[in-house]
Amino acid sequence: MIVTTADLYKVAYEKFAIGAYNINNAEQTMGLFRGCIQSKAPFIIQISKGARKYTDKRMLEAIIRSAGEIFPEAIYAVHLDHGDEETCYDCIDSGFYSSVMIDASHAPFDENIAITKRVVDRAHAKGISVEAELGQLGGVEEDIVVAEGHACLTNPDEVVEFIQRTGCDSLAAAIGTSHGAYKFKGQQSLHFDVIEKIRDKVKAAGLPPTPIVMHGSSSVPKSEVERINAAGGKLDPSACGVNEDEYLPAAKLGVTKINIDTDGRLVWTRVHREYFRDKPQEFDFRPPGKIFMDEYATFIARKNEKLGSAGTLDEVRESLAVAV
């Protein structure tokens, strides 16, 4: 059942984080639904601009609708990941999305606010919530590349004004992560001080709780990188991501949506490289596709345990029933 992103946030805020997983095709979608059912977790399906172009945006919507019929017990929201203004309006008007992200974080503060406010006005008129970004992550987002030196953490002193002037419902904050497989050099941690300051300033200003969104949250397991390279891959062995044991402490401070894409891509790459290395005579894509769906479901279920969302489906169902 598709629910609003706001409903999921209400149950999870300061308790656990909802996994927001990007999808691009049917196999990923099947693995995602299976993994969330296995672990009894609510989830957010994320669709990027690139994913909407990969086959066709209508194809993804149809895949999600079908998955909803195959798994009627699933509870999830559908979200546009890293939208520009035009794509946000397209998703708002489609009536299919629970929430959109307007990513105008590359623009100066006032321009970011103006763009975000226009999207919020259009979205709220249709009951759709909006995630906005303040501060800049390092790494690659669609066609925007942010060099490591230019990534800047969210300034907690700007947060209250940003939320008040835009009316956004959740805040994508730069708290030390970046997109992709190469996030950290050596042993680094999330900036818990920044998360805490953001949460406290919002509370002190008397604003309603504003869930914080963590982008670039993949953990990039060493074992996955090693297996990919042992099967012919050439990933930089220094690839490194977020410590999964930091998800839950961050969630308790208000990080309510945790975005994961890269880790799922690593599962896909490992499964397919190992399959064709071990069976070089094969050319049917279904056998590795089946392995991938199983492995992806296992990966999702495990990730939900780390996020604290595993086992919360009944609580979410009850809270939705009360809300009706």
Ligand code: G3H
């Ligand atoms: O943050 C970006 C997400 O990982 C989506 O990636 O734009 O290549 O689909 P994509």
Ligand code: 13P
């Ligand atoms: P990762 O690259 O760490 O998986 O981050 C994904 C993301 O933030 C999608 O918006």
Ligand code: ZN
């Ligand atoms: Zn992102």
